[in-house]
Amino acid sequence: MAVPENMLCSKTHEYVYEEDGYYYVGLTDYAIEQLGDIVFVEFPVVGEVYSKGEIFGTVESVKAASELYMPLTGRIIEIQEKLIENPELLNENPFEKIWLIKVEAEFFDEDRLDLIDYETYKKELE
Numbered sequence: 001m002a003v004p005e006n007m008l009c010s011k012t013h014e015y016v017y018e019e020d021g022y023y024y025v026g027l028t029d030y031a032i033e034q035l036g037d038i039v040f041v042e043f044p045v046v047g048e049v050y051s052k053g054e055i056f057g058t059v060e061s062v063k064a065a066s067e068l069y070m071p072l073t074g075r076i077i078e079i080q081e082k083l084i085e086n087p088e089l090l091n092e093n094p095f096e097k098i099w100l101i102k103v104e105a106e107f108f109d110e111d112r113l114d115l116i117d118y119e120t121y122k123k124e125l126e
Helices: 027-036 107-113 118-125
Strands: 012-018 024-029 038-042 055-061 064-069 075-080 101-104
Touching: 027 118
Parallel strands: none
Antiparallel strands: 012 024, 024 101, 038 055, 055 064, 075 101
């Protein structure tokens, strides 16, 4: 499974990485594994601004529902539309273009202070 090189993770199991000046937010493989088979994703409204730590959506699985927390402050500029009809795609590979939202952010340098790289994240789960 290919993990983006500059990916950072939150303690609430969301990830974020930057590409072409935008930030992509998704759920880590650990979170998806804990949830089980994903059956529904509730997305935010494109154009809305969310603060770091604010709930921006929900993921539901056959086991449970989980709230999604913003790992950075920013404006939602795109949602992963293919997950509306096919939420189970998250189960296949959360890092291969299966991000949840695309965000425009101005203060990422500040927001990233409590985020950790993927290797450290995995070690903390052990």
